[in-house]
Amino acid sequence: MSAEIKNLKNLQNTEYGLKKLFAEAEDFLPLLGTDYVELYVGNAKQSAHFYKTAFGFQSEAFAGLETGMTDRVSYVLKQDKIRLVLTTPLNEDGPINEHINKHGDGVKVVALWVEDATKAWEETTKRGAKSFMEPTTEKDDHGSVVRSGIHTYGETVHIFVERKNYNGIFLPGYKKWESHYNPEPVGIKFIDHMVGNVDWNEMNDWCQFYAKVMGFAQIISFDDNDISTDFTALMSKVMSNGNGRIKFPINEPAEGKKKSQIEEYIQFYNGPGVQHIAVATDDIVTTVSAMRDRGVEFLYVPDSYYNDLIERVGEIDEDVEVLKEHGILIDRDEEGYLLQLFTKPVVDRPTMFFEIIQRKGAQSFGKGNFKALFEAIEREQDNRGTL
Numbered sequence: 001m002s003a004e005i006k007n008l009k010n011l012q013n014t015e016y017g018l019k020k021l022f023a024e025a026e027d028f029l030p031l032l033g034t035d036y037v038e039l040y041v042g043n044a045k046q047s048a049h050f051y052k053t054a055f056g057f058q059s060e061a062f063a064g065l066e067t068g069m070t071d072r073v074s075y076v077l078k079q080d081k082i083r084l085v086l087t088t089p090l091n092e093d094g095p096i097n098e099h100i101n102k103h104g105d106g107v108k109v110v111a112l113w114v115e116d117a118t119k120a121w122e123e124t125t126k127r128g129a130k131s132f133m134e135p136t137t138e139k140d141d142h143g144s145v146v147r148s149g150i151h152t153y154g155e156t157v158h159i160f161v162e163r164k165n166y167n168g169i170f171l172p173g174y175k176k177w178e179s180h181y182n183p184e185p186v187g188i189k190f191i192d193h194m195v196g197n198v199d200w201n202e203m204n205d206w207c208q209f210y211a212k213v214m215g216f217a218q219i220i221s222f223d224d225n226d227i228s229t230d231f232t233a234l235m236s237k238v239m240s241n242g243n244g245r246i247k248f249p250i251n252e253p254a255e256g257k258k259k260s261q262i263e264e265y266i267q268f269y270n271g272p273g274v275q276h277i278a279v280a281t282d283d284i285v286t287t288v289s290a291m292r293d294r295g296v297e298f299l300y301v302p303d304s305y306y307n308d309l310i311e312r313v314g315e316i317d318e319d320v321e322v323l324k325e326h327g328i329l330i331d332r333d334e335e336g337y338l339l340q341l342f343t344k345p346v347v348d349r350p351t352m353f354f355e356i357i358q359r360k361g362a363q364s365f366g367k368g369n370f371k372a373l374f375e376a377i378e379r380e381q382d383n384r385g386t387l
């Protein structure tokens with residue numbers, strides 16, 4: 001454990017330390033949670049079908065030609081607190097087309113729910129954020145929403161959403177999406193964290209960005225000794241806002257004998273972007289088996305991973321045989337344990353994927369699983385000829 005991590009751990013272990021770390025964040029950028037995640041995709045209608053069928057999202061809202069929006073179509077999907085927006089352009093050029101051309105399907109917007117979107121924009125731009133959207137009020141019969149936005153890594157943006165004066169289905173301009181096809185939810189409840197991949201030597205700059213511009217604090221750090229196999233490596237730091245509802249780990253590649261999975265991402269995404277969205281469940285076995293039944297592909301975990309599991313993580317509530325059957329990973333920290341599993345990329349390029357996570361006390365990110373996990377990712381890279 002590096003001195004830096006030890007200091008942070010010690011600091012975190014005292015209530016005073018936590019308060020001190022986060023006091024400033026609470027002051028200038030209070031965040032209520034993730035509001036929505038918007039993906040720019042090649043075919044929103046078909047992507048929506050995939051996320052409904054495979055992930056159990058529900059039809060929520062729609063905007064497009066039928067609602068008076070002429071240049072794009074957006075489907076809003078919901079599962080418990082998670083809102084996904086899938087957007088496809090309807091014309092031949094423009095920023096959405098360029099985004100899809102360059103990155104493939106991927107996350108454009110990580111929207112954050114705030115009390116005051118004007119103040120959020122003022123405070124962050126004042127601290128050096130590049131504006132993406134000045135505070136803008138949109139209205140319809142259900143009230144008004146104020147949104148503003150700033151740029152973050154790559155071409156990804158944060159949009160601040162103030163919806164305290166709005167009671168419509170999503171945003172002005174959207175209508176309820178009535179569908180006769182409504183597959184059951186799979187039990188995913190909220191976004192636990194969202195991970196950004198940035199380029200070589202950029203991790204610290206982006207952690208600084210979240211600290212300085214958004215008042216986040218670094219809660220965990222992993223170096224390439226923590227996260228490496230015989231072949232590939234990466235480094236990661238986890239940034240969190242004051243109330244802990246928003247957690248953004250930032251990864252950068254590290255030197256290994258072969259190509260880092262982060263480098264592979266950067267190559268195919270053509271730059272930094274969102275690597276994975278971790279969604280929380282309180283019954284991972286049920287969630288993962290439902291998703292598998294519906295066609296979601298997960299990373300393969302070798303049976304050998306489970307051989308010394310109990311020695312490594314201690315007693316757990318779950319039946320190890322059941323976890324093994326579903327390839328679910330387990331890790332423990334000082335506060336408890338967590339169960340997690342990663343999908344294969346959900347898009348054609350080896351870029352974005354999902355993590356399913358169930359926390360049983362643990363507040364960490366599965367460090368003990370990294371080696372087993374990365375060996376699994378390397379097998380996939382090897383199959384793609386990109387290792």
Ligand code: FE2
Nearest residue numbers: 195278355365
């Ligand atoms: Fe994760």
